[in-house]
Amino acid sequence: MSAAPRTAVTVRVPAKVNVQLAVGTARPDGFHDLASVFLAVSLYDEVTATATTGDGPTVSCEGPDSDQVPLDRTNLAARAAEVLAARAGITPAVHLHIAKNIPVAGGMAGGSADGAAALLACDALWGLGTPREELLEICAGLGSDVPFSLAGGAALGTGRGELLTPVETGGFHWVFAVAHGGLSTPAVFREFDRLTEGTEVPVPQASPELLAALASGDPDALAAVLPRSNGLQPAALSLRPELAETLEAGIAAGALAGLVSGSGPTTAFLVRDADAAAKVAAELEASGTCRATRVTASPAAGATVLA
Ligand code: C5P
Numbered sequence: 661m662s663a664a665p666r667t668a669v670t671v672r673v674p675a676k677v678n679v680q681l682a683v684g685t686a687r688p689d690g691f692h693d694l695a696s697v698f699l700a701v702s703l704y705d706e707v708t709a710t711a712t713t714g715d716g717p718t719v720s721c722e723g724p725d726s727d728q729v730p731l732d733r734t735n736l737a738a739r740a741a742e743v744l745a746a747r748a749g750i751t752p753a754v755h756l757h758i759a760k761n762i763p764v765a766g767g768m769a770g771g772s773a774d775g776a777a778a779l780l781a782c783d784a785l786w787g788l789g790t791p792r793e794e795l796l797e798i799c800a801g802l803g804s805d806v807p808f809s810l811a812g813g814a815a816l817g818t819g820r821g822e823l824l825t826p827v828e829t830g831g832f833h834w835v836f837a838v839a840h841g842g843l844s845t846p847a848v849f850r851e852f853d854r855l856t857e858g859t860e861v862p863v864p865q866a867s868p869e870l871l872a873a874l875a876s877g878d879p880d881a882l883a884a885v886l887p888r889s890n891g892l893q894p895a896a897l898s899l900r901p902e903l904a905e906t907l908e909a910g911i912a913a914g915a916l917a918g919l920v921s922g923s924g925p926t927t928a929f930l931v932r933d934a935d936a937a938a939k940v941a942a943e944l945e946a947s948g949t950c951r952a953t954r955v956t957a958s959p960a961a962g963a964t965v966l967a
Pocket of ligand 1: 694802803804805819846849
């Protein structure tokens with residue numbers, strides 16, 4: 661049975677870090693096959709969907725980087741509303757307000773998160789009660805990372821990252837260093853292609869060591885595998901060599917391990933506990949090698965309708 665329609669619905673949605681990102685060669689459709697181990701972290705955007713009398717979705721955004729967020733139909737939140745409305749045969753008469761805290765173009769799936777959040781918010785606003793499997797299918801059509809933004813927790817993503825299998829994880833503490841400016845995901849994949857041209861690129865596979873470390877909840881075990889786990893890291897560092905200094909500064913501050921988050925340029929640091937997180941964040945900010953830091957924990961729940 662569908663829930664009764666409401667006049668406004670707010671959905672909270674987490675950012676992600678890829679604790680493993682094994683990248684294969686480019687496929688005929690231009691995407692790369694991946695073995696991506698996603699972990700949702702406690703850094704959230706909130707999307708509020710409000711009923712309007714208009715004939716299409718409108719978007720507004722607040723937050724430190726809101727001037728970099730597109731407010732037109734290229735915003736995945738607007739696309740999500742349009743796709744869901746078209747499937748239901750209704751008009752997407754909705755305003756989507758994004759309270760943005762996830763770095764923009766930062767390799768933390770911020771845009772994907774807003775797409776997943778808008779989808780869930782509109783589904784509740786319009787009282788559609790769309791089954792979970794269908795919501796995940798719509799997410800996959802919106803973008804490779806969008807299904808995980810809906811799901812949250814920890815999952816292995818195969819295909820182009822959209823085919824999810826939940827994986828076990830203990831709790832971990834993280835510090836993220838937000839870089840100056842963003843990086844374009846397609847540009848990072850193109851740089852990966854350039855750097856690997858003429859080499860044998862293995863079929864991407866999840867690392868058993870990494871999955872065991874994740875399940876164990878032992879930060880030292882996870883730290884031992886993280887530095888080699890992001891296949892896009894060499895490409896991100898090639899485009900933004902200064903990120904090497906951020907990684908060094910985080911380790912010097914006491915992080916157990918550091919890596920580029922997804923396609924970057926945000927860098928992620930695994931730390932032992934909340935006290936270590938506060939110290940590493942303060943030292944990273946003082947180092948001048950990043951624009952800001954965010955202290956988080958994992959895993960975090962996926963997109964959730966707030967009461
Ligand atoms: O799926 P999404 O729209 O987020 O992907 C953005 C871009 O990132 C794609 O157009 C493609 O250039 C690149 N990409 C890729 N392989 C993937 C995921 C993304 O090459 N598995």
